[in-house]
Amino acid sequence: xxxxxxxxxxxxxxxxxxxxxxxxxxxxxxxxxxxxxxxxxxxxxxxxxxxxxxxxxxxxxxxxxxxxxxxxxxxxxxxxxxxxxxxxxxxxxxxxxxxxxxxxxxxxxxxxxxxxxxxxxxxxxxxxxxxxxxxxxxxxxxxxxxxxxxxxxxxxxxxxxxxxxxxxxxxxxxxxxxxxxxxxxxxxxxxxxxxxxxxxxxxxxxxxxxxxxxxxxxxxxxxxxxxxxxxxxxxxxxxxxxxxxxxxxxxxxxxxxxxxxxxxxxxxxxxxxxxxxxxxxxxxxxxxxxxxxxxxxxxxxxxxxxxxxxxxxxxxxxxxxxxxxxxxxxxxxxxxxxxxxxxxxxxxxxxxxxxxxxxxxxxxxxxxxxxxxxxxxxxxxxxxxxxxxxxxxxxxxxxxxxxxxxxxxxxxxxxxxxxxxxxxxxxxxxxxxxxxxxxxxxxxxxxxxxxxxxxxxxxxxxxxxxxxxxxxxxxxxxxxxxxxxxxxxxxxxxxx
Amino acid sequence: xxxxxxxxxxxxxxxxxxxxxxxxxxxxxxxxxxxxxxxxxxxxxxxxxxxxxxxxxxxxxxxxxxxxxxxxxxxxxxxxxxxxxxxxxxxxxxxxx
Numbered sequence: 001x002x003x004x005x006x007x008x009x010x011x012x013x014x015x016x017x018x019x020x021x022x023x024x025x026x027x028x029x030x031x032x033x034x035x036x037x038x039x040x041x042x043x044x045x046x047x048x049x050x051x052x053x054x055x056x057x058x059x060x061x062x063x064x065x066x067x068x069x070x071x072x073x074x075x076x077x078x079x080x081x082x083x084x085x086x087x088x089x090x091x092x093x094x095x096x097x098x099x100x101x102x103x104x105x106x107x108x109x110x111x112x113x114x115x116x117x118x119x120x121x122x123x124x125x126x127x128x129x130x131x132x133x134x135x136x137x138x139x140x141x142x143x144x145x146x147x148x149x150x151x152x153x154x155x156x157x158x159x160x161x162x163x164x165x166x167x168x169x170x171x172x173x174x175x176x177x178x179x180x181x182x183x184x185x186x187x188x189x190x191x192x193x194x195x196x197x198x199x200x201x202x203x204x205x206x207x208x209x210x211x212x213x214x215x216x217x218x219x220x221x222x223x224x225x226x227x228x229x230x231x232x233x234x235x236x237x238x239x240x241x242x243x244x245x246x247x248x249x250x251x252x253x254x255x256x257x258x259x260x261x262x263x264x265x266x267x268x269x270x271x272x273x274x275x276x277x278x279x280x281x282x283x284x285x286x287x288x289x290x291x292x293x294x295x296x297x298x299x300x301x302x303x304x305x306x307x308x309x310x311x312x313x314x315x316x317x318x319x320x321x322x323x324x325x326x327x328x329x330x331x332x333x334x335x336x337x338x339x340x341x342x343x344x345x346x347x348x349x350x351x352x353x354x355x356x357x358x359x360x361x362x363x364x365x366x367x368x369x370x371x372x373x374x375x376x377x378x379x380x381x382x383x384x385x386x387x388x389x390x391x392x393x394x395x396x397x398x399x400x401x402x403x404x405x406x407x408x409x410x411x412x413x414x415x416x417x418x419x420x421x422x423x424x425x426x427x428x429x430x431x432x433x434x435x436x437x438x439x440x441x442x443x444x445x446x447x448x449x450x451x452x453x454x455x456x457x458x459x460x461x462x463x464x465x466x467x468x469x470x471x472x473x474x475x476x477x478x479x480x481x482x483x484x485x486x487x488x489x490x491x492x493x494x495x496x
Numbered sequence: 497x498x499x500x501x502x503x504x505x506x507x508x509x510x511x512x513x514x515x516x517x518x519x520x521x522x523x524x525x526x527x528x529x530x531x532x533x534x535x536x537x538x539x540x541x542x543x544x545x546x547x548x549x550x551x552x553x554x555x556x557x558x559x560x561x562x563x564x565x566x567x568x569x570x571x572x573x574x575x576x577x578x579x580x581x582x583x584x585x586x587x588x589x590x591x592x593x
Contacts, residue, residue: 103571197552210550239557240550308534319511326512328586333577339587344514353523356513361527363511364502377537379547384540386551417526418533434551464552 006030010075010169010223011250014116017064017074024060024074024118028053031076031120035167038491043142044152044162045121046081047089056118063116070116071226071250077117078159078168080125083109083214084203088119092205093127093137093155096325096332096350106203107238108214108231109172115230120168123158127352128322129179129207131155132423135411136354144186145489147452150408153183153423159217160187165489170227171217176208177310178404178427180215181439185457186408188441188484189217190474192224195464196434197242199228200235208317209240211310211431219484221440221475225250228467247468253475258292260473262460263396265300268426270402277456280443281402284458284481288400291476298392298399302384306429307421309385312365312378313432318355319362325350357417386433393463398473402426403439403457407447430461437461440474441484453487502527 005013005022016022035048049056053076060074079085082092084102091097105113113119126136134142134157142157144150145165152161159171160183173180175193184191193215201212216227229250234243262285270281289295327333327346334345351359365374392399405423414420430437442458458477462470478484504524508515515523569582578585 100575103567103575195552197554236557236559240552240554242552302540305537305540308536311530312534312537323512327577329572329584330575331577336587339589340512341514342587343512347512348514351513353519356515356519357523357526359511359513360502360504360507360523361530364507364527367507367510374534376547377540377542378534379549380542380545381537381540382548382551383545384542386548418529432551 006034007166009220010072010218011220011226013075013169014071014073018070020064022074024057024064024116025054027074027076028057028118028120031168034165035120038165039167041143041148041491042145042161042165042167043140044078044123044158044165044167046091046093046124046139046158047122049088049119049121052088053118053120056113060116060118072112072170072230073116075117075170076120076168077112078121078123078162078171079109079119080156080159080172080174081122082125082129082174082205083172085109085119085122088122090122090205091139093125093139094350094352094355095138096346098139098332100331104203107200107235109203111231112170112172112227117170123162123171125158126155127355128205128318129155129174129176130318130354130358132178132182132420133409133414134158136352138352144408145491146188146454146487147408147450147490150410150454151186153186153404153408155179156217157183160184160189160191163187163189163217163219165491169218170223172214173217174204174212174214175431176211176314177431178424180217181427181437181457181459182404182423184217184439185403185455188455189219190221190224190438190440191215191217191457192228192438192471193431193436194228194232194467195436197240198436198465198467199231200238200241202235202237206321208314209321210317211314221471221478222250222253224438225253225471228471244465249468249471252468252472254472255476255479256292257288257473257476260293260398261296261396262288262293263296263298263392263399265298265303265399265401267300267303268401273402273405276445277402277406280445280456281458284442285400287481288477291480296396298396300388300392300429302381302388303429305381306385306432307425309378309381309432310428311361311421312374313382315358315362316365316375317362319359319366322355322359354417382432385429389433389435397462397469399461401459403459407445407454407456409447426459435461435464436467436470438470438474440478442481443483444487452490502531
């Protein structure tokens with residue numbers, strides 16, 4: 001198989017496998033070869049599936065031989081390690097689940113397998129999806145394929161890096177406050193978070209249940225649409241899964257933006273991001289206009305409260321969700337003199353610093369005497385933030401903004417927790433409102449002190465359930481600007 | 497909004513996490529810093545605003561009371577940190593008289 005094919009899109013791979021020009025087994029060997037050549041340097045995967053992947057590939061080839069038509073036939077899939085895949089280690093990037101073997105498969109993953117994907121590995125992530133750089137993983141370091149001295153973003157940084165390094169064509173991510181969109185932006189990928197409830201969370205290890213949403217990381221918008229079409233839809237196994245027909249997106253990709261009103265929020269002043277980033281976003285907005293879109297100034301007066309709201313609601317929900325990791329039924333156990341001591345020692349040894357911080361802040365915000373002052377107030381702020389978006393969408397069809405507060409930064413650059421939280425300033429308000437949003441490459445900026453141009457991401461967001469319009473517009477922008485293909489990952493020296 | 501400083505030891509007890517003295521100090525400072533940031537919410541008038549728990553309207557979901565397949569006991573117990581026969585083994589919970 002040619003180098004061009006393994007580096008081509010999921011759509012192209014599926015087309016060739018479906019036409020029997022290639023077998024899923026051959027594509028899988030090629031993907032495993034890429035992983036063997038470059039993943040020591042990139043570190044995208046915590047587990048590589050090897051023979052397990054080969055078995056999946058043979059099943060796909062058998063289905064195609066049997067006459068089945070599979071929209072993602074033979075496409076190498078990277079699965080974020082907070083999603084269950086039967087018989088594989090599923091760690092959440094945590095020592096507390098370091099040796100846990102999933103006894104079932106997440107619905108979203110199963111639907112990708114049903115569509116013909118071949119899982120090649122489980123990817124690194126910030127522990128329990130809490131972080132924006134993958135540095136909070138207890139189990140490995142993932143590097144940005146465009147500059148190995150920089151982070152890939154997070155929490156879905158492993159999947160983003162795998163896709164960027166051509167070690168998979170589709171990666172699954174989960175996004176609570178920006179965990180798909182920010183690593184997408186950092187790694188020159190499409191990072192797409194659908195409407196809350198659109199894709200089942202069954203088999204996704206919970207962080208903050210009212211915010212968590214699964215979505216794809218890919219190299220093209222078309223691939224994101226194909227992955228979304230495969231994953232979306234009602235699942236009786238997830239009580240918050242939305243029972244509403246899915247409008248397929250891959251069939252409705254656009255090449256212009258005529259008649260589309262795109263809102264630019266007055267409050268999201270990109271000048272504070274520095275001259276180069278500011279110019280990058282100004283050009284992106286002009287390019288949207290050149291494609292026929294009408295730019296509309298909108299106001300999101302409460303968006304600035306997004307971070308404060310999020311850092312009460314998400315930790316509160318996490319403190320409740322992570323109570324299940326107590327050393328009794330699965331995962332790590334550290335013995336103590338009595339059951340209380342066992343719980344405390346297990347959780348002390350099993351959780352990393354960021355997870356402990358979030359559990360503590362959440363426990364505090366929910367504790368007697370503080371519940372109304374913190375948690376309920378944040379829930380009320382969430383109402384106001386969602387109302388601002390609803391009002392904005394009366395005058396526009398989509399909203400454009402930066403996807404992250406900077407390009408990918410160097411390791412250990414954000415040792416103060418709050419400085420890391422600020423990376424998700426632009427993505428969090430959309431998450432609180434449950435809106436579908438994605439990051440699409442919009443240019444390259446060489447960070448101060450950096451040696452390579454790093455990718456920048458434009459966030460596009462749509463009203464609830466308007467995934468088709470969102471992906472359609474992102475496709476028009478991507479095809480017209482071709483930012484993603486302007487530079488290659490810097491892995492040539494690694495592959496030799 | 498409350499302005500009390502966070503009693504990290506007490507909260508850690510509620511959260512069932514043992515902390516070292518160093519962690520108490522470090523997390524105390526970091527959480528105090530975060531609480532300063534979230535106090536920005538005091539500026540929002542939320543008096544007559546309803547709280548949002550879920551952004552997408554949801555309803556209670558029930559299923560029929562019928563027997564269905566589930567994970568078999570051996571599969572589940574294989575993941576147990578300690579087991580005894582068909583049970584999870586845990587430290588004594590009720591103290592001896």
